[in-house]
Amino acid sequence: MTPTITKEYRLPEYTGIQALRLHEAELVALRGNDVLMKVHAVSLQYRDLMVATGKYTPGVKDNVLPCSDAAGEIVEVGSDVQGWKKGDRVCANFSVDHIAGDMTESIRQSALGGPIDGVLTQYKVLPAHCLVSIPGHLSYEEASTLPCAALTAYNALHGPVPMKAGDYILVLGTGGVSIFALQLATASGAVVIATSSSDEKLDKAKQLGAKHVINYKKTPEWDQEVLKITNGRGVDHIIEVGGPGTLPKSLKAVKYAGWIHTIGFLSSEPSEGANLAMECLSKACFIRGILIGSRHQFEDMNRLIIAARLRPVIDKVFSFDQAREAYEYLESQKHIGKVVIKVVN
Numbered sequence: 001m002t003p004t005i006t007k008e009y010r011l012p013e014y015t016g017i018q019a020l021r022l023h024e025a026e027l028v029a030l031r032g033n034d035v036l037m038k039v040h041a042v043s044l045q046y047r048d049l050m051v052a053t054g055k056y057t058p059g060v061k062d063n064v065l066p067c068s069d070a071a072g073e074i075v076e077v078g079s080d081v082q083g084w085k086k087g088d089r090v091c092a093n094f095s096v097d098h099i100a101g102d103m104t105e106s107i108r109q110s111a112l113g114g115p116i117d118g119v120l121t122q123y124k125v126l127p128a129h130c131l132v133s134i135p136g137h138l139s140y141e142e143a144s145t146l147p148c149a150a151l152t153a154y155n156a157l158h159g160p161v162p163m164k165a166g167d168y169i170l171v172l173g174t175g176g177v178s179i180f181a182l183q184l185a186t187a188s189g190a191v192v193i194a195t196s197s198s199d200e201k202l203d204k205a206k207q208l209g210a211k212h213v214i215n216y217k218k219t220p221e222w223d224q225e226v227l228k229i230t231n232g233r234g235v236d237h238i239i240e241v242g243g244p245g246t247l248p249k250s251l252k253a254v255k256y257a258g259w260i261h262t263i264g265f266l267s268s269e270p271s272e273g274a275n276l277a278m279e280c281l282s283k284a285c286f287i288r289g290i291l292i293g294s295r296h297q298f299e300d301m302n303r304l305i306i307a308a309r310l311r312p313v314i315d316k317v318f319s320f321d322q323a324r325e326a327y328e329y330l331e332s333q334k335h336i337g338k339v340v341i342k343v344v345n
């Protein structure tokens, strides 16, 4: 029997993690091009904390069903759906209407867990055009980490000038996006420099393939250290998750005509006195904003994940009932890689 009821979380107000409410709801009817996904696992993003605390500036619908990233199994297929069947293991793309090409304002409004309802639920109706097959060697928990963090890292490193073997890639911190960038870059023969606030996390980054590591607390002038490591040349690509507080140093650490992929805003304090326009000009470098990626890029990324047998780094798995604890753990920044909620026991 097709389920008609789901347990789901909602955020009736945006006052913090404690506002998360679990309740039962009726599922919306399946239209011709929809599938019903039994959600097995959901992974958390820094964005989910911003949404819960009312700090997510691109906008959130009222009483949102939060979270963007899930992996699950198709349990019902609409009458017009082609190419998918019951039992298929799938993820949904972050912006369900981002199939290929550039972001547009209307595609941006199709982002799960923000402008539209998300995936922290037992069952989810999704349009078939957003679906991507899960690589066979990955569990549902592992696959749930791919739609946002992994695809963002992939989009950065495979942009207009893709990284190549031998390139230097600088990843800031050891959160979800940065650890995926480390793994994708290492699998592609690039040389990774990783930074972190923690020596313990840097040890783990080395085990994952980072050739050089810098503790940015002990070495606040990490940009100078990057220049030393690269014999003054600078790095080819930077995974810039810090934002205003780290961008001036990234501009020092990048090579002439290198790429800075601006992704996050973890360090919101702007550095004083930095003239970013002049710094960018004097490095003749590229600063590229990233907004996750398309379904086609997701499919390309999965081919690399399958070829290199990559496995996402999961720090901790929480049960569905422990969603608040999972959010709190992510907020503590004790994790390395990803925090996951297992929806099916």
Ligand SMILES: NC(=O)c1ccc[n+]([C@@H]2O[C@H](COP(=O)([O-])OP(=O)(O)OC[C@H]3O[C@@H](n4cnc5c(N)ncnc54)[C@H](OP(=O)(O)O)[C@@H]3O)[C@@H](O)[C@H]2O)c1
Binding pocket: 044, 045, 046, 047, 148, 149, 152, 172, 173, 174, 175, 176, 177, 178, 195, 196, 197, 198, 201, 216, 241, 242, 245, 246, 262, 263, 264, 265, 266, 267, 290, 291, 292, 330, 333, 334, 335, 337
């Ligand atoms: N534009 C996009 O498409 C896109 C997509 C995904 C994420 N994002 C954004 O990217 C950022 C990272 O997301 P995430 O999901 O990877 O976050 P996350 O998993 O929560 O990562 C948090 C980690 O970032 C590191 N960090 C914090 N402050 C830092 C600083 N000043 N310098 C360097 N590292 C710092 C810390 O690592 P250590 O403990 O190792 O220092 C921390 O544990 C967020 O701002 C998020 O909103 C944007």
